[in-house]
Amino acid sequence: MSAGTSIPYHLRPNKAVERGLFIQSLRKINKYINISDYRYIGFGGPFLEDFKALHHELKIADMICIEINNNVRLRQQFNKPLSCINFPDKTYSATDFIKEHDFEKESITWLDYVSFQDLSTQLSDVSMLLGKLCHGDIFKVTLNANSANLGSVDDQSKLMEYRLEKFKELVTAEFEPHGLSEDSMLSKVFPQTLLKALHRAVAKGMVSSSELDAVPLSAFVYEDGQKMLTATGIVLEKNRKDEFFEKTHIAAWPYFSCDWKEPKNITLPALSARERLLVEQMLPGGTYEEIRASLGFYIGLRESDAKEQMENFMSYYRSFPWFGKVAL
Numbered sequence: 134m135s136a137g138t139s140i141p142y143h144l145r146p147n148k149a150v151e152r153g154l155f156i157q158s159l160r161k162i163n164k165y166i167n168i169s170d171y172r173y174i175g176f177g178g179p180f181l182e183d184f185k186a187l188h189h190e191l192k193i194a195d196m197i198c199i200e201i202n203n204n205v206r207l208r209q210q211f212n213k214p215l216s217c218i219n220f221p222d223k224t225y226s227a228t229d230f231i232k233e234h235d236f237e238k239e240s241i242t243w244l245d246y247v248s249f250q251d252l253s254t255q256l257s258d259v260s261m262l263l264g265k266l267c268h269g270d271i272f273k274v275t276l277n278a279n280s281a282n283l284g285s286v287d288d289q290s291k292l293m294e295y296r297l298e299k300f301k302e303l304v305t306a307e308f309e310p311h312g313l314s315e316d317s318m319l320s321k322v323f324p325q326t327l328l329k330a331l332h333r334a335v336a337k338g339m340v341s342s343s344e345l346d347a348v349p350l351s352a353f354v355y356e357d358g359q360k361m362l363t364a365t366g367i368v369l370e371k372n373r374k375d376e377f378f379e380k381t382h383i384a385a386w387p388y389f390s391c392d393w394k395e396p397k398n399i400t401l402p403a404l405s406a407r408e409r410l411l412v413e414q415m416l417p418g419g420t421y422e423e424i425r426a427s428l429g430f431y432i433g434l435r436e437s438d439a440k441e442q443m444e445n446f447m448s449y450y451r452s453f454p455w456f457g458k459v460a461l
Contacts, residue, residue: 145357146357146401146453146454146456147355147356147357147400147401148355148357149452149453150355150401150449150452150453151353151355151363151399152183152186153452153454154353154388154399154452155273155351155363155365156187156190156191157386157388157452158350158351158383158386159187159241159271160190160191161381161382161383161386162271162367162383163191164380164381164382165377165380165381166239168191168193168241169191169194170239171195171238171239171240171241171271172193172195172196172197172238172239172241173193173195173196173241173242174196174197174199174230174234174241174242175196175198175199175242175243175245176199176200176227176243176245177199177200177218179205179208179209179212180212181209181212181214181215181218183243184198184214184218185214185215187241193217193241194217195217195219196217196218196219197218197220198219199221199225199227200220200224200225201224201225201227202224206220206224227255228254228257228261231258231261231262232261234265236265236266236267236270239267239269239270240266240270240271241270241272241273242262242266242270242271242272242273243273243274243275244258244273244274244275246274246275246277247277248277249282250282250303252276252303252304252330253304253305253307253308256304256308256330256331256333256334257307259272259274259331259338260334260337260338261338263335263337263338263339264338266345266368267345267368268345268368268369268370268373269367269368271365271366271367271368272347272365272366272367272368273363273364273365273366274331274363274364275361275362275363276327276331276362276363277359277360277361278323278324278327278354278360278361278362279323279360280296280318280319281320283296283300283303283318284299293315293316293318296315296318297313297317300313300317300318308330308334308337309330309333310330310332310333311329313326323360324354324360324362324396325396327362328352328362328364328393328394331362331364331393332349335347335366344370345368345370345371346368346369346370346374347366347367348366348367348368348374348377349365349366349390349391349393350365350366350367350383350389351388351389351390351397352364352390352395352396352397353396353397353398353399354396354397354398354400355400356400360400362396364396366393398441399445399449400442401442401445401446401449401453402433402439402443402446404432404446408428408432411424411427411428412424412428412443413450415427416447416450417447421440421444421447424443425440425443431443
């Protein structure tokens with residue numbers, strides 16, 4: 134939980150975009166049910182940024198912060214920005230918290246993992262969580278999607294074969310996606326592979342409930358140093374799903390993912406203020422080719438990657454934060 138806290142939020146703009154899109158989805162769900170009445174449960178990191186954002190944007194005033202590292206917990210309590218953030222009376226792993234918490238109130242639970250080697254435990258946590266959720270409960274899971282964490286070998290022709298075997302060991306047969314191949318371990322494909330494993334974990338958690346469905350809402354991949362996969366869904370009574378979609382209109386949201394088959398990429402280019410101002414002056418109508426010609430260069434090491442990231446920026450620029458120095 135605390136392992137990812139070494140990277141401050143001002144250096145994680147892509148995560149900030151993803152968080153903004155999460156808030157957008159919650160605003161749509163708010164048309165169906167009052168989100169401000171929910172309890173938010175998540176990992177806070179030392180600065181509790183997500184807690185602040187969800188309170189300020191959605192007026193959620195019942196929050197629980199889970200933390201396994203006692204020193205980080207003490208730092209969280211020191212930095213606590215809101216009186217409505219509650220800390221359990223002891224440190225908790227996500228596994229232990231999910232086991233002990235009864236989820237009696239409508240909740241938004243965000244399991245924001247950083248470690249890669251604990252993937253099997255993380256997927257088990259997801260299954261256990263889904264087995265305890267009720268109609269209207271929202272869940273979000275963030276997983277490390279960097280396939281390089283599977284390791285390497287001297288013979289590069291055997292690299293994908295090696296990583297495939299390591300991945301199978303890591304997820305265990307319980308969550309192993311169907312149809313795995315060596316290509317499933319390629320860097321650009323791996324987040325999709327991981328999403329399939331997550332989908333299996335969610336489905337396993339719902340097995341005991343005949344009246345509820347876990348409905349996918351969104352899935353994104355982004356990179357701020359490490360490539361991360363994040364997916365959001367909601368638990369609904371099967372006979373109330375049509376009502377949910379009719380009231381929220383979330384299926385018309387450009388970032389809606391009805392099946393979690395392929396996450397949308399929101400890794401954006403690193404732009405100077407001058408570059409960004411020029412690009413935004415050409416949006417929303419400008420094309421990549423027009424922007425490239427106006428700049429006179431591409432942003433990045435390879436133009437193929439630069440084109441993809443700039444096109445991502447063109448899709449998400451309204452959610453992309455501005456960062457700057459502030460004197461206090």
